[in-house]
Structures are given as C-alpha cells and as structure tokens.
Amino acid sequence: MPKVTIAQNILAANDTIAHEIQQSLAVRGIRTINIMSSPGAGKTTLLERTIERLHGYRGYRGQLGIGVIEGDVETSADAERIEAAGAETVQINTRGACHLEAHMIRDALAEIDLARIGLLVIENIGNLVCPSAWNLGEDLRVVVVSTTEGDDKPAKYPQMFAVSQVMIVNKLDLLPLNLRCCIRARLNDEVNR
Amino acid sequence: MHELAIAQSILEIVETRAAEYHATHVKGVRLRIGEAIGIVTDSLTFCFEMLTSLDPILAGAYLRIDIVPHRARCCHCAKEFPVVNFVTRCPLCEEWSNEIVCSTELQILEMEIESS
Secondary structure, three states: OOEEEEEEEOOHHHHHHHHHHHHHHHHOOOEEEEEEEOOOOOHHHHHHHHHHHHOOOEEOOEEOOEEEEEEEOOOOHHHHHHHHHOOEEEEEEOOOOOOOOHHHHHHHHOOOOHHHOOEEEEEOOOOOOHHHHOOOOOOEEEEEEEHHHOOOHHHHOHHHHHHOOEEEEEOHHHHHHHHHHHHHHHHHHHHHO | OOHHHHHHHHHHHHHHHHHHOOEEEEEEEEEEEEHHHOOOHHHHHHHHHHHHOOOOOOOOOEEEEEEEOOEEEEOOOOOEEEOEOOEOOOOOOOOOOEEEEEOOOEEEEEEEEEEO
C-alpha cells in the first residue's frame, strides 16, 4: 500500500490568497488592520469614533481615506453606521460562517476604490475563537475586549490573544458598575448555596 | 467551530493529490497539528469522517493526527521550555520575552492510497 508524502499546509490556499492581498495593498501604501472581538464588545462603535476623529487628519499624502470591510453573519446595519461615519464600506454577510476568509476579502476589495484609501480596516465576525486561525493579509491584528465580558477572556480564549499584536480594553466607564454586578453575583451564589 | 472548514480544506488537498496519483481509494491521511493552533481534534475527526463518508474515493479513510507540543525559548537565558495554557513565562529566569519554537503547525504529512 503506497504512502504518498504531501507535506502541505492545510490552510495553504487561504494563506496564498492572504499573501497576494498583502502584496497588492503594500505596493499601494495601504495599511490594513483586522479587528476581532466577541459580539458586542464595541468594534463598530470604536471604528465609528476612530473614523470621525481621523476625518480632519491630514498626513503627508493629504486627507487619509479609510476603507472598511464589515463582516457580519447577517444584516448590513453595521456597514450603514460606518458609511455614515465617513468611510467607504463593503459589507460581507457570511450567512452562518463564523469567521472571514481571505477569498472573501479579495472579492470585497474589488468593490473598493483603492486609489482613494490609505487605511483599510477589516471588522471580523464577532467571535473569539475561529477568526484567529485565518490570515486575511492584514498588517496588524487587534483584539477588543470590554470590561462587561469579565476579566477571564484572555485565559479562556488564548489563541486569539496570542495571535494579536494589540489589545484594546473597551467600556472602561462601566468598570465600577461591572464590579458591583460581580459582587452581587457572588453574593447571590452564596445565598443560593 | 471552524473544524468543518479545516476538514474541507484537507479533503480538497487530498482529492487533488489522489487524482494526480490515479488513486482508486484513499485508505488514510496523516496530519501534524500544533497544540497552540486551537484545533479540537475530536471535532476535526468527526467532521473528516462526515465528509469522507460522502466521497467514494475517501469512504472509510482513517485520520491520524500527530500533535506537536507547545514549546518556547526564552530570549534572556535561552532556556527551552514547555508552554502550558499559553502562559509563556520562562520557568528559569521568570522573564516573559520569548519565541515560539514549535506548535503552530497545521499540515498534511502523507496519505495512504490504493491505485489501479
């Protein structure tokens, strides 16, 4: 019974496309950020505020044009918010898939005028597990965690935090409230026991 | 949760290579997967069996998975140490700065085939 050596990366097809994306964006001087978090951590709001703040920013190449690829399982609600904030936006609906893959980004990029942007932001599907495994051709991976999720997320979802270069802690204003909730939950535990 | 997508990628590669070798049947596939890559091997095996059962060339194929342990090397004292639960702190000098030695593998090593 012959054995055939394959020695190939399982996600080689995805990595090849991701590499092509990275190359084509790099030659145009476009920097790319892949933002990931659990659902409701505040990725879209963070992006809205960032785009609004960068609106008046002028770099050496003039005003910074921002393109956003919005990943969601369903609806175009987030893309509408981002577009209203002033970025060129493409919505990807995965119809159930739990992460974005490089070929989805390649197709979405065909709908963006790359000559007009200097920054591309990919908002991944809200999920702390699957998006960590798929390279999208980004320069930087950013993970957003919010205080309301509790402080155990990096320990519970280590891959996501291991592959990211930046972590943003969001909803700091809710920290006092969250602590009270934690104490209350602990009290309830003791009462129920 | 993305084990199904991984299993589909494995099948695509194996089907292509099986056709190249004019295989009539693929008896099994061997993988090498790093501990740090976050793949649930039971789930991957389940997805693999589900997909191969629909494919006449791959029906009944076994899946063997070699796990590569998570190891890192300290950038200060150069000690190589096993990483447990992603805590990459050097056990010798207690520094956090290190490089991953192995465990990010996600590869198909080989397949066993029957050909006419």
